[in-house]
Amino acid sequence: MVECLKDKKVLTKGNYAIANAAVLAGCQCYFGYPITPQSEIGEFMSGKMQELGRAYVSAESELAAINMVIGAVSTGVKAMTSSSSCAVALMQEGLSYAAADELPVVLVSVMRGGPGLGNIYPSQGDYFQATKGGGDGDYKLIVLAPSTVQECADLTYKAFYLAQKYRNPTVLLADGMLGQMMEPVEYKQNPYPEIDNSNWALTGAKGRKGRIIRSYAPLASDRCEFLEKLYKKYKLIEENETEWEEIGVEDADVVLVSFGGTARNVKIAAKMCREKGIKAGVLRPITLFPFPHKRLFELSKKVKKFITVEVNMGQMVNDVRLAVNGNAPVELIHKPVGIPPAPEEIVKQIEELI
Amino acid sequence: MEKSFLIAGFGGQGVLLAGEVLANAFMYAGKNVTWYPSYGAEMRGGTVNCSVKMSDTEIGSVQDSTSDYIIVLNQASFDRFLPSVSKNGTIIVNTSLASDTKVRDDINYVFFPITQTADEKLNSTKMTNIIALGILARATGLLDLKDLEKALDTVIPPHRKNLLPLNLQALKIGYEYDLLHV
Numbered sequence: 064m065v066e067c068l069k070d071k072k073v074l075t076k077g078n079y080a081i082a083n084a085a086v087l088a089g090c091q092c093y094f095g096y097p098i099t100p101q102s103e104i105g106e107f108m109s110g111k112m113q114e115l116g117r118a119y120v121s122a123e124s125e126l127a128a129i130n131m132v133i134g135a136v137s138t139g140v141k142a143m144t145s146s147s148s149c150a151v152a153l154m155q156e157g158l159s160y161a162a163a164d165e166l167p168v169v170l171v172s173v174m175r176g177g178p179g180l181g182n183i184y185p186s187q188g189d190y191f192q193a194t195k196g197g198g199d200g201d202y203k204l205i206v207l208a209p210s211t212v213q214e215c216a217d218l219t220y221k222a223f224y225l226a227q228k229y230r231n232p233t234v235l236l237a238d239g240m241l242g243q244m245m246e247p248v249e250y251k252q253n254p255y256p257e258i259d260n261s262n263w264a265l266t267g268a269k270g271r272k273g274r275i276i277r278s279y280a281p282l283a284s285d286r287c288e289f290l291e292k293l294y295k296k297y298k299l300i301e302e303n304e305t306e307w308e309e310i311g312v313e314d315a316d317v318v319l320v321s322f323g324g325t326a327r328n329v330k331i332a333a334k335m336c337r338e339k340g341i342k343a344g345v346l347r348p349i350t351l352f353p354f355p356h357k358r359l360f361e362l363s364k365k366v367k368k369f370i371t372v373e374v375n376m377g378q379m380v381n382d383v384r385l386a387v388n389g390n391a392p393v394e395l396i397h398k399p400v401g402i403p404p405a406p407e408e409i410v411k412q413i414e415e416l417i
Numbered sequence: 418m419e420k421s422f423l424i425a426g427f428g429g430q431g432v433l434l435a436g437e438v439l440a441n442a443f444m445y446a447g448k449n450v451t452w453y454p455s456y457g458a459e460m461r462g463g464t465v466n467c468s469v470k471m472s473d474t475e476i477g478s479v480q481d482s483t484s485d486y487i488i489v490l491n492q493a494s495f496d497r498f499l500p501s502v503s504k505n506g507t508i509i510v511n512t513s514l515a516s517d518t519k520v521r522d523d524i525n526y527v528f529f530p531i532t533q534t535a536d537e538k539l540n541s542t543k544m545t546n547i548i549a550l551g552i553l554a555r556a557t558g559l560l561d562l563k564d565l566e567k568a569l570d571t572v573i574p575p576h577r578k579n580l581l582p583l584n585l586q587a588l589k590i591g592y593e594y595d596l597l598h599v
Contacts (some may be wrong), residue, residue, distance in 0.1 A: 074441050074571075100459070103489070183456070243451035244479050245437065247444045331477030402453075406477055 066190035067305030074248050077215040077241040078103035080248045081171055084219035085143055088253050092118040092142035093130035095149065100239035101185040102171035104145040106313055118142075122272040125150045129157030129168070137165045137276050138270070139264025141223055143241040145171035147239075149180055150187055152197060158232050159198025165293075167226035167233070167260075170204075171219070174238040176400040185239035186400045187323055190378040193236045194351050201290055203297050205233040205304070206351040208322045212246035218349070224255035229300055230263070236351060238374070240324045240402055242312035301353035308347040309358075311337070315344030317417055318362055320383050322348050329372045339410070341417065351379070356386040370416060372396045373402055418473050421481050422425055424549070425466035426490030426511075431546035434572060435488070438550060441568035442560050443471040453479040464493050471559070477529035486557060489547045490531070491515055496503065509552055511545060527556055527596060534590065546586035550593020562592055 069187075075083075082104045093108040102354060105121070112119035118135070122128035128144045135142035146154065151172045161168040174189045176182040193206045205225050207218040218235055226233040245295070265274055280286040312318050317336070321329040326347040336343035346362070348355050363369070369391055371380040380395045387393055396412045398404045422439060426432045434576075435539040440452040448471045455466045455576050468480040483503040488511075489495040495515040504507050507525040510518060513532035520526070528551060535544040547569070569584050 072444065074437070074444050074450070240453070240479065244452060245440060246476075247450065327475075327477045327479075328477065329477075402480055403478065405482060414566055 071165070072247050074245050074247050075212065076103055076243060076245050077209070077212045077237055078243070080109055080171065080212050080215040081145070081219050081235065081237065082107035082111070083167075083250060084216035085171075085223070086115070086189070087250055088220045088223040089141050089257075090117070090143050090223065091140040092120070092132070093144070094120045094122050094128040094142070095144050095146065096122050096125050096128050098147045098150045100175055100176060100185070100242045101145050101147050101171065103242070104171060104173075112344065118231065125153040128155070129154040129170070131159075132168050132170075133157060133161055133164070133166055136168055137164075137265045138163075139260045139266055141169070141227070143169040143171065143223075144168040147173050148175045148177045148192075151189065152293040155192075155197035156199075158196065159200060159202055160278055161232040162202035162204065162293075163200065164274070164276050165230040167223075167230055168225070169226050169233055169235070169236065171222075171224050171235045180399070183239065184401050185243075185324065186243075186375060187238055187325060187373050187374040187378070188400070189236065190322075190351065190373070190375060193234045194354070194382070202293070203231075203233055203352050204234050205229065205300060205353075207233070208349060208351050209237045209241060210323055210326045210347065210349075212241065212244065212248050216242060216248050216250055220255060225300075225304060227258035227260065229296060231300070232308045236269070236323065238324050268345050272396075288354070304350060305353040305355050305357070306349040306360060307355040308345075308349060312344035312346055312362060312366075313341055314344040316367045317413065318344045318346055318366045318369050319413075320348070320359070320369055320373055320379070321336060322344050322351060322379060325372055325374050326340075328403040328406050328409060331406040332370070332372075332413065335406055335410045337412060341413065343413065348379075354382050354386070356382075359383060359386035360388060360390070363387040366391050368417060369393045370396055370413060372404070372409060374398050374400065419476070420471050420486070420557070421503070422469040422471075422486045422488075422553070423466055423484040423498060423501065424469070424490075424546075425464060425489075425494035425500070426466045426546070428463050428494075430490050431543070432490065433467050435546040435550050436469050436549070438443050438565065438568045438572050439553070440469045441571050442554075442564040443469070445463060445564040446560060446588035449474065449476050451476050451479045464497070466494065466498070468478060470539045474592040475589075486553060486573040488553055489515055490545060501561050507556055509549060509556065511549065512521040513545075527552060528568065529594065531591075535587065535599065538590055539583060539587055544583065547584050552594050553591075554588075555592050555594065556596060562588070565592075
């Protein structure tokens with residue numbers, strides 16, 4: 064194990080925190096193709112995985128990388144890939160297959176500016192890409208959104224755990240700011256138990272019947288049954304795993320909803336609002352799927368207004384509106400791309416909106 | 418208390434490294450801290466900068482429109498970041514490479530021929546960034562030399578450890594610079 068970085072506070076970039084935590088979580092295989100702003104993950108893995116006798120493959124394309132992960136996790140080992148925006152777009156087919164095959168694929172998606180080739184600056188423009196998906200058919204990915212470098216590490220452990228526990232592809236959705244910024248981080252012992260996958264993994268059919276993992280279902284009835292089962296699993300994930308952070312929402316007139324790196328500035332903005340006598344609270348979804356619909360609905364019965372703050376043209380705001388279901392107005396403060404709007408700027412816009 | 422810092426200069430002057438040392442030192446001093454680089458189409462010889470924030474409480478934004486302390490190691494950085502010094506803030510100017518200086522009367526100045534000093538006293542202009550850091554540490558009064566020394570040891574990679582004594586010397590030259598003789 065990488066003892067040097069365990070139980071010690073170090074100043075590190077979000078990308079390195081993710082990579083190091085993945086190694087500590089027991090990731091046996093990394094497959095990837097470099098792209099800014101997440102290249103440090105592959106860089107770290109290229110050295111560390113070889114040092115530990117694990118697998119690192121610099122894939123020929125993103126399509127290859129995601130399919131290599133599918134192959135590796137089918138055998139029961141923990142494996143991952145990491146990429147950004149326009150390159151995660153190339154992995155959508157693989158993610159749909161992994162969801163259909165119920166495979167514990169872990170994808171780290173470090174968002175940059177889009178659409179198209181876009182630019183390398185931070186963005187939250189892939190909220191839809193991660194939570195709604197670009198692959199075919201009815202499927203969901205578990206999506207975790209860190210807000211600090213410490214959470215980049217902690218949620219990486221969690222991503223591997225949830226992927227295994229539910230046999231479902233899981234995305235750690237960070238952004239260019241979190242990937243590139245440094246903050247102190249402590250790598251704790253992996254807090255999650257190992258999941259037994261001996262009843263499904265393809266480990267060679269010695270002494271047992273062969274197994275097939277595939278998503279092809281020629282009979283309509285089979286597919287109906289399968290999708291019902293799949294959605295029961297998603298329901299279970301919603302019941303068990305929905306996670307969020309809330310600050311000062313109990314007496315709030317305005318609840319600010321924000322995820323990831325942007326929520327950092329929003330928390331400060333809420334504090335500044337309180338100092339000005341505006342009763343503001345913050346709800347930060349940590350899991351984007353499952354989304355804290357229930358909690359938002361509960362709050363909507365007494366909150367006067369919700370304001371989502373995002374670095375995109377307004378994506379999560381749609382999920383907040385669905386959750387609130389017309390009980391309260393839901394407004395949007397946003398910036399198309401770049402580092403999040405300054406807390407002062409957020410406060411100014413809140414004052415205009417209330 | 419929350420303070421913001423910005424270090425700017427040519428690519429290759431060790432701007433990002435100086436920021437990393439500063440951020441590590443704050444971590445060792447028990448503070449919350451963030452470090453954020455300018456990144457984009459950066460290149461050697463172009464300008465580069467990084468922002469460091471320290472606070473006793475949770476840090477929100479990693480980069481602000483103004484900073485309490487700004488180090489500028491070249492002329493281009495002086496011209497660009499002079500307006501970004503917070504009111505009553507401080508700018509530390511490497512006059513060896515930034516001699517055309519305008520004055521704002523609502524901020525503090527530290528003028529010092531850092532690169533020239535590095536060359537004369539240490540025979541290495543590469544020590545510019547670390548001398549500047551020493552000056553900054555003294556100007557802020559927020560950092561002990563020992564935290565900075567420990568941070569230098571952390572940031573300098575194993576294969577460059579032979580340069581640690583020179584860096585420690587540079588840090589001391591900056592730290593012991595008498596600001597009142599400006």
